[in-house]
Amino acid sequence: MNRQKHDYIVVSFxxxxxxxxxxxxxxxxxxxxxxxxxxxxxxxFPAMYRHLATVKTVVESAGIKYTALRNExxxxxxxxxxxxxxxxxxxxxxxxxxGKSWATAKVRWCTKEMKIRIINGHLRELSEQYNIIQCxxxxxxxxxxxxxxxxxxxxxxxxxxxxxWTESDCLKYCYEKGYxxxxxxxxxxRASCWCCPLQSLKSLRSLRTHFPELWEELKEMDAKTWRKFxxxxxxxxxxxxxxxxxxxxxxxxxxxxxxFYSELKQRLSA
Ligand code: SF4
Numbered sequence: 001m002n003r004q005k006h007d008y009i010v011v012s013f014x015x016x017x018x019x020x021x022x023x024x025x026x027x028x029x030x031x032x033x034x035x036x037x038x039x040x041x042x043x044x045f046p047a048m049y050r051h052l053a054t055v056k057t058v059v060e061s062a063g064i065k066y067t068a069l070r071n072e073x074x075x076x077x078x079x080x081x082x083x084x085x086x087x088x089x090x091x092x093x094x095x096x097x098x099g100k101s102w103a104t105a106k107v108r109w110c111t112k113e114m115k116i117r118i119i120n121g122h123l124r125e126l127s128e129q130y131n132i133i134q135c136x137x138x139x140x141x142x143x144x145x146x147x148x149x150x151x152x153x154x155x156x157x158x159x160x161x162x163x164x165w166t167e168s169d170c171l172k173y174c175y176e177k178g179y180x181x182x183x184x185x186x187x188x189x190r191a192s193c194w195c196c197p198l199q200s201l202k203s204l205r206s207l208r209t210h211f212p213e214l215w216e217e218l219k220e221m222d223a224k225t226w227r228k229f230x231x232x233x234x235x236x237x238x239x240x241x242x243x244x245x246x247x248x249x250x251x252x253x254x255x256x257x258x259x260f261y262s263e264l265k266q267r268l269s270a
Pocket of ligand 1: 103
């Protein structure tokens with residue numbers, strides 16, 4: 001006999017400003033939520049872990065189920081140790097290398113393995129019993145994301161877009177409610193994995209300046225793996241570049257232009 005499935009409202013919560021604003025506002029409006037799900041990559045900023053813990057108490061105090069997911073295999077294991085069961089088919093020319101190494105724009109294994117696969121697995125289990133309605137925190141000004149086919153499916157709800165809340169509205173709302181991520185959003189536009197090789201040089205400079213202990217950890221990770229951190233730079237190269245920039249800034253010299261890059265090239269090849 002075919003049983004009618006009940007709707008089950010799930011809020012996807014990354015801990016970032018947008019999903020935090022969506023979740024807190026939904027609770028404030030008294031909207032029904034069955035479960036909040038979050039997925040830890042193992043590489044969130046320490047302040048983000050503290051933020052997640054704070055919001056978890058708010059969610060649970062509102063009587064809502066809070067599920068913290070994560071891959072049983074850590075980011076470090078996947079990046080540095082993982083060996084596929086069928087190395088030939090899986091890795092092609094990389095079959096003898098250990099671990100998946102740094103992600104690239106084309107091979108974002110970590111987004112898939114540490115987030116998407118884990119979240120989708122949990123949603124699939126829930127959907128055996130329920131008709132899932134997934135609330136996703138995409139702000140009203142994130143036009144490209146809003147237009148993605150996957151975000152327009154009928155089981156997705158986009159509360160921020162419904163309310164017309166932009167990214168800056170979300171941050172403002174969170175600050176007003178007393179959530180400040182210990183200043184993370186004063187430094188970064190987005191607070192994703194601190195070790196992400198896809199982040200900009202500006203953001204890596206900030207990591208080195210504001211989180212020297214994480215920068216040291218990044219150097220250690222890089223020394224243990226086989227793919228270059230970014231196309232043009234290992235983390236060691238970046239350290240040299242940033243030191244060189246500091247030297248030139250002290251001498252009031254530009255950190256761009258032909259002369260800068262030509263001397264940088266010499267230093268990197270020394
Ligand atoms: S933020 Fe970067 S390191 Fe983290 S999962 Fe996404 S691509 Fe990978």
